[in-house]
Amino acid sequence: MIKQQAHTIFEPWLNPTEKPIIQFKNVTKRFGDYTAIENLSLDIYSKEFFALLGPSGCGKTTLMRLLAGFEAPSEGKIILDNIDIVNVPPNMREVNMMFQSYALFPHLNVYDNIAFGLRRSTMNKADIPDRVEEMLRLTQLVPLAKRKPHQISGGQRQRVALARSLAKAPKLLLLDEPLGALDKKLRHETQFELMDIQEKTGTTFVIVTHDQEEAMTVASRVAVMDEGKIVQVATPDRIYETPNSIYVADFIGDVNFIKGKSQILEDNKILVNWAEGQQPIIGTSEDRIDNGADITFAIRPEKVTISFEEPLDIANVFKGKILDIAYLGNISTYHLELPTGQNFKAQATNTHRIERRTYTWNDEVWLSWTDTAGVILSE
């Protein structure tokens, strides 16, 4: 939130006069019979922190290797700063990559690792030490400059890899699962460091990750991929609150799905007839939904309120029975059963330190949510 206030909102993708720095135009990549990327088009804007998110094998790493130049597309164009780079070899591209394994050169010390790319660039020899020093300071590695990669910790290696890939001031920095090898606590700290460095250097970052939390934290926009295609590209909050498909809703965060048939009301509201003899769910949709279509209602557990008394003045109220409670410290997740026998999840924040245990196993409770709490998906 603070970030947005300080920067007036950064949304170049909404500005039609803004020219993207990278454009994938109908790119297809095949390995033999296997299609890794299928007719993919994508625009990424300057200074973006763009995340490619998906399960392993969805094509996100191939997409990154296409950008770095280690693979050539079978069809289509990749445009970087108005130039088609398909035939430009990796060593001639103004793109640098931070590898998942870090790929630090074991025979060189930290300083020489960082200077490696500069010594092969057009940079004046005399300016190289200054640039390396600058990178060492940026990544807080100054005292380790003379160490070899095996003499430093995993987190420090990660920073060397970052410094090395940023040293040549590339137009685009690719990060392949950059935090995968770190433990959870260090990973969270490093996420904020990455964002900080991205902002300081003003470089366009493209990160590949399978960790949705990581993508949501660092990225300005997230592309969710599945089987060589991009399913949705949007800001993290849009991805979370208005997923465009069951796949995206399910991949990011926890969600309840209820299948049913639509019934359109006047004021853009839609009734979801989901079970015989049950009151329909009232919801809204961003998509155009036909009357009587098969639809799925999706709602996040934290949007559902639990109470003993039947709530009034709220669009959706249902009965449920508590089957299980998962206490996670800051929140509790309740696993419930609807009268139809369907499973349902609801979450409540534990705002008080010592709370009388209000809800317990087998309690009959009321579940309620507003008419805009969930989304209706046309699948």
Add this chain to the structure above:
Amino acid sequence: MNQSRFSWFNATSLTFGFAFLYLPMLILVIYSFNESRLVTVWAGFSTKWYGKLLQNDAFLDAAWVTLNVGIWSSTIATVLGTMAAYVMVRSGRFLGRELFSGMIYAPLVMPEVITGLALLLFFLAIGLDRGMVTIILAHTTFSMCYVSVVVTSRLITFDQSLEDAALDLGCTPFDAFRSVTLPIIAPAVISGWLLAFTLSLDDLVIASFTSGPSSTTLPIKVYSAVRMGVSPEINALSTLMIGVVTAGVVAFSLASRKIMINRKSDF
């Protein structure tokens, strides 16, 4: 293993094992310092056969040829063998890949007599006079596959993203090989060179097919001299060779241990 404990069984097997390996050589070394001309009769300590050896031009020439052949052939074999290994490991799948890698290793199991005869016929066919050059070529041919095996096994465990990173940071493919791959696989390349050198030093069969009257290697010289009867001079020569090989092995193991300590591993 916890503490190593002394037992008669262990001591005995150790003694017999090492006696089996080194007793013949020990006798050879001892008799090289024999005063007597007769090999089997001890007549007091002397270093006179070493002095005689240094005046024997035939032996010295042979030693010079052997050294030259060893250095040149193992150097050429290391370059070719490393290139072959690199191509086989890196080029991915192509038609006939299995056949090619099989063909690189085939000379390992080929009887030396056949390799030697084939090379002899080849040199005759192209009209190359037999001499030092032909021995170098022959030794390169058979030791190249040994180098290739050693380097291949190192390259298989080599993290290819290191090369990708070098390309990404502005290296041409050759520069990436020279400044990243080669320094990292250097211990394997050096091992390959030493192996090739040792094999060349050892070889009698192939050298006897491909050497000419002008140039003879030490093993051939020793072999033909022994047929006339073993002389203490040969013992002295053999002792020197044992010394050189031992020094080489010790130096290499010390050097490689130092490299290991410096580098530990390349994750």
